[in-house]
Amino acid sequence: MSLETALLIGVLFGCATWLVLHHSFVKILFGFVLLSNAANLFLLSMSGSPDGREAPIAGQTAGPLVDPLPQALILTAIVIGFGVTAYLVILLYRLFLDQKTTNAAELFAEQDTSERT
Amino acid sequence: MNGPRSYLFDRLVRVVFFLLNGVALYLLLRGHNLPGGGFIAGLASAISLILLSLALGGEAMRRVVRGDPVLLAGAGLLLALGTGAAPLLAGRPFLEHFHVHLSGVPLLGEVHAGTPLLFDTGVYLLVVGITSKLVFVLTQSTRGLRALVAAEERRYSSPLESPIDEAAAREGENHRESAHEP
Amino acid sequence: MNLVILPVLLPLVTAVTLLFWGRPSPARRVLAATSAAAQLTVALALLARTLEAGWLVLPVGAWSARLGIVLVADPLAAVMVGLSSFTALAAVLYGFAEFRTALEHPLRLTLVQFLVAGINLAFLTGDLFNLFVAFEVMLIASYALLTLEADDWDVKQAFPYLAVNLTGSTLFLCAAGFAYRLFGTLNFADLAARAAAQPEDPRVIALALWLLVVFGLKAGLFPLYYWLPNSYPILPAPLAALFSGMLTKVGVYVLLRTFGTVLPHGLTGVHTLLAWLAGATMILGVLGALSRNFIRGILSYHILSQIGFMVLAIGLFTELAFAASIFYIIHHIIVKSSLFLIGGTAALLSRTDNLDRMGNLWRHAPGLGVLFLLQALSLAGLPPLSGFWGKYAILVVGLEQGEYVLVALAIVASILTLVSMLKIWNAAFWADAPEPAATQQDPRGRWMNRVTTGMVLVSLAVGLGAEGVFRVAQQAAARARDQAGYLRAVHAVVTKDAPDRP
Numbered sequence: 002m003s004l005e006t007a008l009l010i011g012v013l014f015g016c017a018t019w020l021v022l023h024h025s026f027v028k029i030l031f032g033f034v035l036l037s038n039a040a041n042l043f044l045l046s047m048s049g050s051p052d053g054r055e056a057p058i059a060g061q062t063a064g065p066l067v068d069p070l071p072q073a074l075i076l077t078a079i080v081i082g083f084g085v086t087a088y089l090v091i092l093l094y095r096l097f098l099d100q101k102t103t104n105a106a107e108l109f110a111e112q113d114t115s116e117r118t
Numbered sequence: 119m120n121g122p123r124s125y126l127f128d129r130l131v132r133v134v135f136f137l138l139n140g141v142a143l144y145l146l147l148r149g150h151n152l153p154g155g156g157f158i159a160g161l162a163s164a165i166s167l168i169l170l171s172l173a174l175g176g177e178a179m180r181r182v183v184r185g186d187p188v189l190l191a192g193a194g195l196l197l198a199l200g201t202g203a204a205p206l207l208a209g210r211p212f213l214e215h216f217h218v219h220l221s222g223v224p225l226l227g228e229v230h231a232g233t234p235l236l237f238d239t240g241v242y243l244l245v246v247g248i249t250s251k252l253v254f255v256l257t258q259s260t261r262g263l264r265a266l267v268a269a270e271e272r273r274y275s276s277p278l279e280s281p282i283d284e285a286a287a288r289e290g291e292n293h294r295e296s297a298h299e300p
Numbered sequence: 301m302n303l304v305i306l307p308v309l310l311p312l313v314t315a316v317t318l319l320f321w322g323r324p325s326p327a328r329r330v331l332a333a334t335s336a337a338a339q340l341t342v343a344l345a346l347l348a349r350t351l352e353a354g355w356l357v358l359p360v361g362a363w364s365a366r367l368g369i370v371l372v373a374d375p376l377a378a379v380m381v382g383l384s385s386f387t388a389l390a391a392v393l394y395g396f397a398e399f400r401t402a403l404e405h406p407l408r409l410t411l412v413q414f415l416v417a418g419i420n421l422a423f424l425t426g427d428l429f430n431l432f433v434a435f436e437v438m439l440i441a442s443y444a445l446l447t448l449e450a451d452d453w454d455v456k457q458a459f460p461y462l463a464v465n466l467t468g469s470t471l472f473l474c475a476a477g478f479a480y481r482l483f484g485t486l487n488f489a490d491l492a493a494r495a496a497a498q499p500e501d502p503r504v505i506a507l508a509l510w511l512l513v514v515f516g517l518k519a520g521l522f523p524l525y526y527w528l529p530n531s532y533p534i535l536p537a538p539l540a541a542l543f544s545g546m547l548t549k550v551g552v553y554v555l556l557r558t559f560g561t562v563l564p565h566g567l568t569g570v571h572t573l574l575a576w577l578a579g580a581t582m583i584l585g586v587l588g589a590l591s592r593n594f595i596r597g598i599l600s601y602h603i604l605s606q607i608g609f610m611v612l613a614i615g616l617f618t619e620l621a622f623a624a625s626i627f628y629i630i631h632h633i634i635v636k637s638s639l640f641l642i643g644g645t646a647a648l649l650s651r652t653d654n655l656d657r658m659g660n661l662w663r664h665a666p667g668l669g670v671l672f673l674l675q676a677l678s679l680a681g682l683p684p685l686s687g688f689w690g691k692y693a694i695l696v697v698g699l700e701q702g703e704y705v706l707v708a709l710a711i712v713a714s715i716l717t718l719v720s721m722l723k724i725w726n727a728a729f730w731a732d733a734p735e736p737a738a739t740q741q742d743p744r745g746r747w748m749n750r751v752t753t754g755m756v757l758v759s760l761a762v763g764l765g766a767e768g769v770f771r772v773a774q775q776a777a778a779r780a781r782d783q784a785g786y787l788r789a790v791h792a793v794v795t796k797d798a799p800d801r802p
Contacts, residue, residue, distance in 0.1 A: 021463075033466055040473045047481035071480065074429055078473055080157060081436045085466060087252050088443055092455070092462060094260070099452040108456055192316045199312055203305075212305040212371075213361040214796075273322045273406050 006046045013039035026093045026103040033089060037082040041075045048072070123173070131173035138166035142242075149238050150230070156238035160245025167250045176258050179250060186270055187251040194243025201236040213237075303349065304358040304373045306342045307381045307420040310335060315413035324404040329396055332409045336389040339416070343382035350378040351772065354779055355789035357426070364795040365426070365487045372426035372488070372790060375776035376626060380423040380553050383633045387545040388416045390755050391538040394641050397747035398538060398648075405449055412542065415441035422550050426790060428476050428486040428562075431554065435472065435518070439465050442547060445539055446531065454534040461531040468517040475510045482507060488562050489790040492783040499564040508563050508570045515558065519551025521611060522581040525604050529588060532603070533596035537644020540596060544603050545637035549629055552610045559614060560622060560780040568617075575615025579706045582608030582713040589720045594653045595643040595728065598720055599636070602679065605713055606632050612710065613694045616701050622777035624693035627770050631686040631762055635678050638755035642672045645748045646728055649741075655724065659733030664741065667749055669729050671756050676725065678759060680718035686763035689770065 020032030418438030585604030
């Protein structure tokens with residue numbers, strides 16, 4: 002089980018990196034979405050209970066329980082990822098409207114960073 | 119809304135809209151100790167609004183959420199913060215919550231109510247407000263329609279970008295020149 | 301105890317109130333300024349209390365550290381909160397001078413308050429995941445501010461900033477998950493206690509390196525700094541001052557916090573790596589500054605060079621080095637923010653930011669010239685200005701540790717800093733302008749100068765009262781490195797779940 006999860010996380014991170022390194026805005030966008038999903042899966046895979054440590058739950062616990070903390074973390078991370086992805090979509094859309102291109106390489110093609118306007 | 123509408127989709131969404139909001143309310147109320155809560159309920163409501171805008175156009179969403187959704191979100195944030203800050207007045211730690219447990223309430227039986235519900239309601243409003251605004255702006259602007267009404271434009275956009283009055287426009291020109299290079 | 305939440309709560313409530321208020325008006329400005337002043341007062345009260353008590357712990361929701369989140373204020377956190385409130389106040393006031401009310405962007409003040417809330421939460425949190433949340437609040441506000449008043453060219457520069465920070469956040473999230481798997485907790489105090497039990501574990505070193513990458517990216521450390529010098533210059537002057545003063549310093553603060561409070565002190569290899577990365581950042585940053593030809597670009601590269609000094613002190617890792625780093629942070633935030641403000645005023649008066657087309661400012665605005673000279677010399681490290689004492693302390697520690705190469709690099713970087721500052725001075729203030737009528741008088745400049753003068757006076761006070769400030773820095777350093785005391789303070793707090801830990 003843990004080997005499959007590890008492989009899946011690796012594949013997801015690999016694909017995400019591959020996509021992010023593209024020039025196309027859409028591929029970059031999907032890359033970042035995939036990246037945050039890979040990170041969430043990574044968090045989930047960290048949620049086992051090694052070394053017999055108890056989950057942070059108040060009160061008596063009847064029987065073994067799944068550690069809820071990584072799930073709470075993932076939920077938070079999803080919320081944040083949702084907001085940032087929405088911002089990224091709008092930013093890319095505005096870049097497309099301004100520059101009439103969806104190619105990141107063209108975007109920075111003739112840039113001279115020492116001059117502002 | 120461009121293009122022809124689907125009759126089936128249209129009718130379906132009118133029903134599903136209420137169904138989804140019922141589910142959202144259910145999720146919101148049970149969220150304290152069971153799966154659910156303000157965020158997920160807010161997403162359910164937001165999905166109902168998105169469906170509505172897909173089926174009936176962006177204006178239909180405006181008829182449901184009157185006024186500016188961002189202000190709804192602001193009110194939600196204020197409610198959540200207020201619930202968190204209320205214990206400060208009693209000298210208790212931030213975000214501490216309190217409950218009442220009532221039994222023998224007619225129709226409902228046992229009721230377990232507490233301040234987390236208020237907090238969740240705040241989160242619910244925040245999520246609904248932000249998500250619906252986001253989708254509305256995105257759908258309107260990709261269709262080339264106006265995403266903001268005039269009142270909102272004054273609230274969100276720079277006067278230098280879209281001058282409201284003549285004086286501001288002149289000042290804006292001056293400023294542009296002085297901030298950048300002549 | 302509840303004083304600890306106020307630096308986060310006040311900006312949030314102010315932000316929402318300003319959002320509801322909508323259109324800019326003088327009364328709205330009064331509210332924003334009052335709130336910023338109130339935040340500064342709270343921060344100073346917090347500093348006074350922490351200097352007395354050591355640690356103030358707030359268990360959020362009255363849950364203990366095992367179950368919930370704690371906010372912890374120690375002198376270091378309180379100093380940082382004070383600096384962020386001070387910078388925010390100055391940026392807000394300067395922004396008032398820059399625009400008439402009718403021209404102010406309605407969302408600017410709101411977003412600045414959200415930004416400050418995120419920054420303050422990052423300083424006060426006692427929990428690794430909450431730190432992630434604070435970073436995200438701060439970053440999302442900063443993305444919005446970066447593109448808020450941007451034109452087409454500016455928006456292009458925001459894209460690399462977003463991409464880099466998005467990647468950094470993902471890495472941070474993974475690091476938090478890794479830390480949880482390793483130690484079964486995310487609380488700083490418990491992390492420290494459990495990490496100390498297994499100092500030789502290679503996984504602890506891996507975690508340290510991982511966090512070094514994440515926070516080095518935020519702080520702008522070599523080789524992860526390329527996003528910074530192109531994104532900061534697109535901001536309007538007051539926001540650039542706030543960003544350059546606070547955002548990268550959050551990264552430095554977190555490096556201090558993780559290496560001082562959380563991770564075991566025996567990770568010598570990682571500390572050495574940190575020191576050498578800092579040395580490289582110092583030199584490359586200042587060389588980048590020399591290559592630029594517009595004021596904000598030069599100043600943006602200087603941020604990197606100065607980050608190098610602070611991180612070098614962290615890497616040297618004695619208690620005195622920590623104190624020197626904290627003193628340097630105090631000095632740097634005030635000086636760097638005021639330099640951005642001065643640069644903004646100079647650009648307003650000359651109607652350009654490009655050194656080739658500026659000139660003669662000394663004759664038209666002698667007051668501005670004096671302010672610039674004081675802050676530039678302070679940045680370069682001339683006595684008795686504040687920069688000298690910070691650099692002196694770091695160099696002394698470096699010599700004590702026998703790191704002669706790093707000390708030499710630091711001295712070279714200081715000299716080059718002076719050279720690049722003189723470049724601005726010569727071109728913008730001293731030389732004749734290529735077009736005689738380029739410089740103009742502007743009534744706004746006078747109000748801007750008043751705000752800047754306030755900052756310069758504080759900066760001078762830091763330099764002249766260096767002994768007192770350094771004593772505060774020493775106390776902050778001692779508390780930040782006292783892992784046992786931190787653990788005791790976090791666990792001593794009264795909560796509603798039974799204290800069931802061993």
